Amino acid sequence: MSSRNLNTLSTDSLLSSTPTINKEEPIIGIDLGTTYSCVSIFKNNISSILENKNGKRTTPSIITCKENEILIGQAAENSMYTLSNFTIKDSKRFIGKFFHDPKVQKDIKYLSVKIIEDPYTKRPQYYIKHENQEARLFSPIDVAYLLLKDIKTFSEERIGGKIKKAVITVPAHFNNLQREETIEAAKKAGLEVYKIINEPTAAAIAYGYENPNVNERLVLIFDLGGGTFDVSIVKIKGNEYTVLASEGEEHLGGEDITQRLTDYALNIFKKKNNFENVDFYNQNNIKEYKVLQRIKKSSEEVKIQLSFAETVQYDIDSLYKEKDFNYEIKQSTLNEICNDLFNICIKKVDETLKKLNLTEDNIDEVVLVGGSCRIPKIKEMLIKKFSEKKVLKNINADEVIAQGAALIPFFGSKINDNIFLKQGKINEITSLSIGIEIANYKMEVIIKKGTLLPKINEKKSFNKTFKTQSKTSKNVLIKIFEGEGEYVWENHLLGKFTVSGFNNDNIIELEMILDHNSIITVIGKIKGEKEQKLIISKSDFYDEIEVKNYEEKLKFIKESREKIRQIFPDK
Numbered sequence: 047m048s049s050r051n052l053n054t055l056s057t058d059s060l061l062s063s064t065p066t067i068n069k070e071e072p073i074i075g076i077d078l079g080t081t082y083s084c085v086s087i088f089k090n091n092i093s094s095i096l097e098n099k100n101g102k103r104t105t106p107s108i109i110t111c112k113e114n115e116i117l118i119g120q121a122a123e124n125s126m127y128t129l130s131n132f133t134i135k136d137s138k139r140f141i142g143k144f145f146h147d148p149k150v151q152k153d154i155k156y157l158s159v160k161i162i163e164d165p166y167t168k169r170p171q172y173y174i175k176h177e178n179q180e181a182r183l184f185s186p187i188d189v190a191y192l193l194l195k196d197i198k199t200f201s202e203e204r205i206g207g208k209i210k211k212a213v214i215t216v217p218a219h220f221n222n223l224q225r226e227e228t229i230e231a232a233k234k235a236g237l238e239v240y241k242i243i244n245e246p247t248a249a250a251i252a253y254g255y256e257n258p259n260v261n262e263r264l265v266l267i268f269d270l271g272g273g274t275f276d277v278s279i280v281k282i283k284g285n286e287y288t289v290l291a292s293e294g295e296e297h298l299g300g301e302d303i304t305q306r307l308t309d310y311a312l313n314i315f316k317k318k319n320n321f322e323n324v325d326f327y328n329q330n331n332i333k334e335y336k337v338l339q340r341i342k343k344s345s346e347e348v349k350i351q352l353s354f355a356e357t358v359q360y361d362i363d364s365l366y367k368e369k370d371f372n373y374e375i376k377q378s379t380l381n382e383i384c385n386d387l388f389n390i391c392i393k394k395v396d397e398t399l400k401k402l403n404l405t406e407d408n409i410d411e412v413v414l415v416g417g418s419c420r421i422p423k424i425k426e427m428l429i430k431k432f433s434e435k436k437v438l439k440n441i442n443a444d445e446v447i448a449q450g451a452a453l454i455p456f457f458g459s460k461i462n463d464n465i466f467l468k469q470g471k472i473n474e475i476t477s478l479s480i481g482i483e484i485a486n487y488k489m490e491v492i493i494k495k496g497t498l499l500p501k502i503n504e505k506k507s508f509n510k511t512f513k514t515q516s517k518t519s520k521n522v523l524i525k526i527f528e529g530e531g532e533y534v535w536e537n538h539l540l541g542k543f544t545v546s547g548f549n550n551d552n553i554i555e556l557e558m559i560l561d562h563n564s565i566i567t568v569i570g571k572i573k574g575e576k577e578q579k580l581i582i583s584k585s586d587f588y589d590e591i592e593v594k595n596y597e598e599k600l601k602f603i604k605e606s607r608e609k610i611r612q613i614f615p616d617k
């Protein structure tokens with residue numbers, strides 16, 4: 047074996063193989079949401095929602111770990127507040143994330159359940175400990191697995207048969223690792239993933255199917271859910287769907303709005319009662335932390351009521367040291383404290399339009415998806431921008447994504463008799479750029495954001511040949527990043543590999559393979575050498591030094607930005 051070490055950056059599972067399907071076999075479409083999940087099946091030419099055991103059409107994405115059993119979904123919702131220390135919700139926010147990610151740290155502040163750092167993988171782990179019992183750890187993959195298992199079980203009961211395959215939706219801005227971990231959770235739950243599809247694309251498909259029109263139209267999907275925000279512009283021409291552009295924030299949704307309201311209400315309570323020096327955010331202060339939890343619970347309810355009423359009352363008895371919290375809040379106050387969040391949504395809409403050189407006039411319809419679109423201010427801003435007529439509010443914002451997902455296997459497929467779907471076509475694009483680190487910490491893009499994804503069971507290859515600048519070292523480290531930043535530290539490290547035994551005459555050949563789920567595999571090779579594949583395990587992806595220095599890195603970015611600003615005031 048040569049001393050040269052060439053690794054692929056993927057695990058075996060990365061390049062998704064699509065399961066074959068036959069006509070009789072059921073395939074469900076799952077919208078695995080941050081706060082609620084929904085499941086649908088296509089039968090007799092309609093995509094029908096499968097209700098859970100309680101007859102509900104959406105199921106809370108929650109698990110509660112009791113001493114001797116784990117409650118999942120609907121069952122967990124009921125004990126969410128009584129057993130809040132043992133209840134895991136919004137776990138989708140942590141999938142594919144590192145413990146030290148500032149966004150993870152920010153979210154942890156509000157959680158009633160304890161989260162620790164897995165010392166080996168550097169990932170967040172839920173820590174559940176009942177008295178006189180050993181502690182149990184749950185990773186975000188474990189939580190997704192339990193939720194999917196529950197969905198699979200109740201769906202099987204509904205249809206009276208086994209289900210082995212599913213289409214699962216993810217936010218358009220989910221990165222490689224987040225997509226990969228979703229597939230891993232599904233596999234654990236006994237579900238083969240037919241396809242991972244972006245949530246706004248699934249919504250566009252369901253919308254187009256329900257509202258057929260031969261004319262070409264441009265539809266803007268505005269999806270503001272519990273944890274994520276996506277905006278996509280999709281061209282629908284008959285039964286062909288082409289995603290033209292997609293922007294978004296993988297960490298912006300109803301949860302952030304509730305957190306803003308929680309902070310606001312807590313501050314009012316503190317000021318009113320002279321509790322300004324009390325730390326209500328410290329998980330170790332059990333009594334005080336409970337206060338934060340109770341305000342958060344009320345804030346979620348208040349937020350929803352504020353979508354239907356101008357003013358709503360907080361009424362919490364004996365909240366802390368026998369002080370009640372009675373406070374009337376106005377819809378306009380909610381709008382004020384969330385103004386910047388709402389503006390980000392509109393800014394993303396502008397960016398998406400600009401990218402395609404379009405204006406509001408070019409958009410034919412705006413489809414509102416996700417529970418947070420019920421907020422009056424959001425609707426008002428969109429109507430102001432696009433006109434009342436274009437903003438469609440009659441669509442079922444909670445179900446449309448799952449309905450679209452259930453249609454996917456029938457697109458362009460021989461297994462169905464539905465001509466519309468049989469001749470249908472979906473053209474999806476990548477939401478993030480993929481590239482390598484070059485000199486001066488810059489990123490060179492190899493797969494550009496917006497690249498058309500290959501069709502199911504096909505792959506696209508991107509090649510790059512280069513010489514490195516190393517004069518002395520025999521080892522060349524190649525780092526692969528994902529994101530839009532000019533510098534690598536602004537982006538997400540996807541993986542890395544070392545070419546050893548290198549000399550300066552060598553040329554490195556890099557191949558990036560993109561699959562239909564927007565997941566990539568990278569293969570490195572020295573020109574003229576036989577390719578050696580050394581699959582590295584997933585834990586090798588985690589760059590300890592990178593993660594440990596996260597805070598320093600952020601500080602460095604801030605400082606260098608400041609320096610640039612001083613030299614070039616316009617930048």
Ligand SMILES: Nc1ncnc2c1ncn2[C@@H]1O[C@H](COP(=O)(O)OP(=O)(O)OP(=O)(O)O)[C@@H](O)[C@H]1O
Nearest residue numbers: 079080081082271272273274300353416417418420
């Ligand atoms: N009437 C309402 N007013 C304001 N917010 C609402 C209303 N109804 C639901 N929400 C919010 O919508 C969110 C849930 O929406 P949805 O079910 O679409 O999200 P999800 O699919 O779970 O999340 P994501 O798509 O981000 O993963 C919650 O944050 C909830 O508080």
Ligand SMILES: [Mg+2]
Nearest residue numbers: 079080271416
């Ligand atoms: Mg959603």
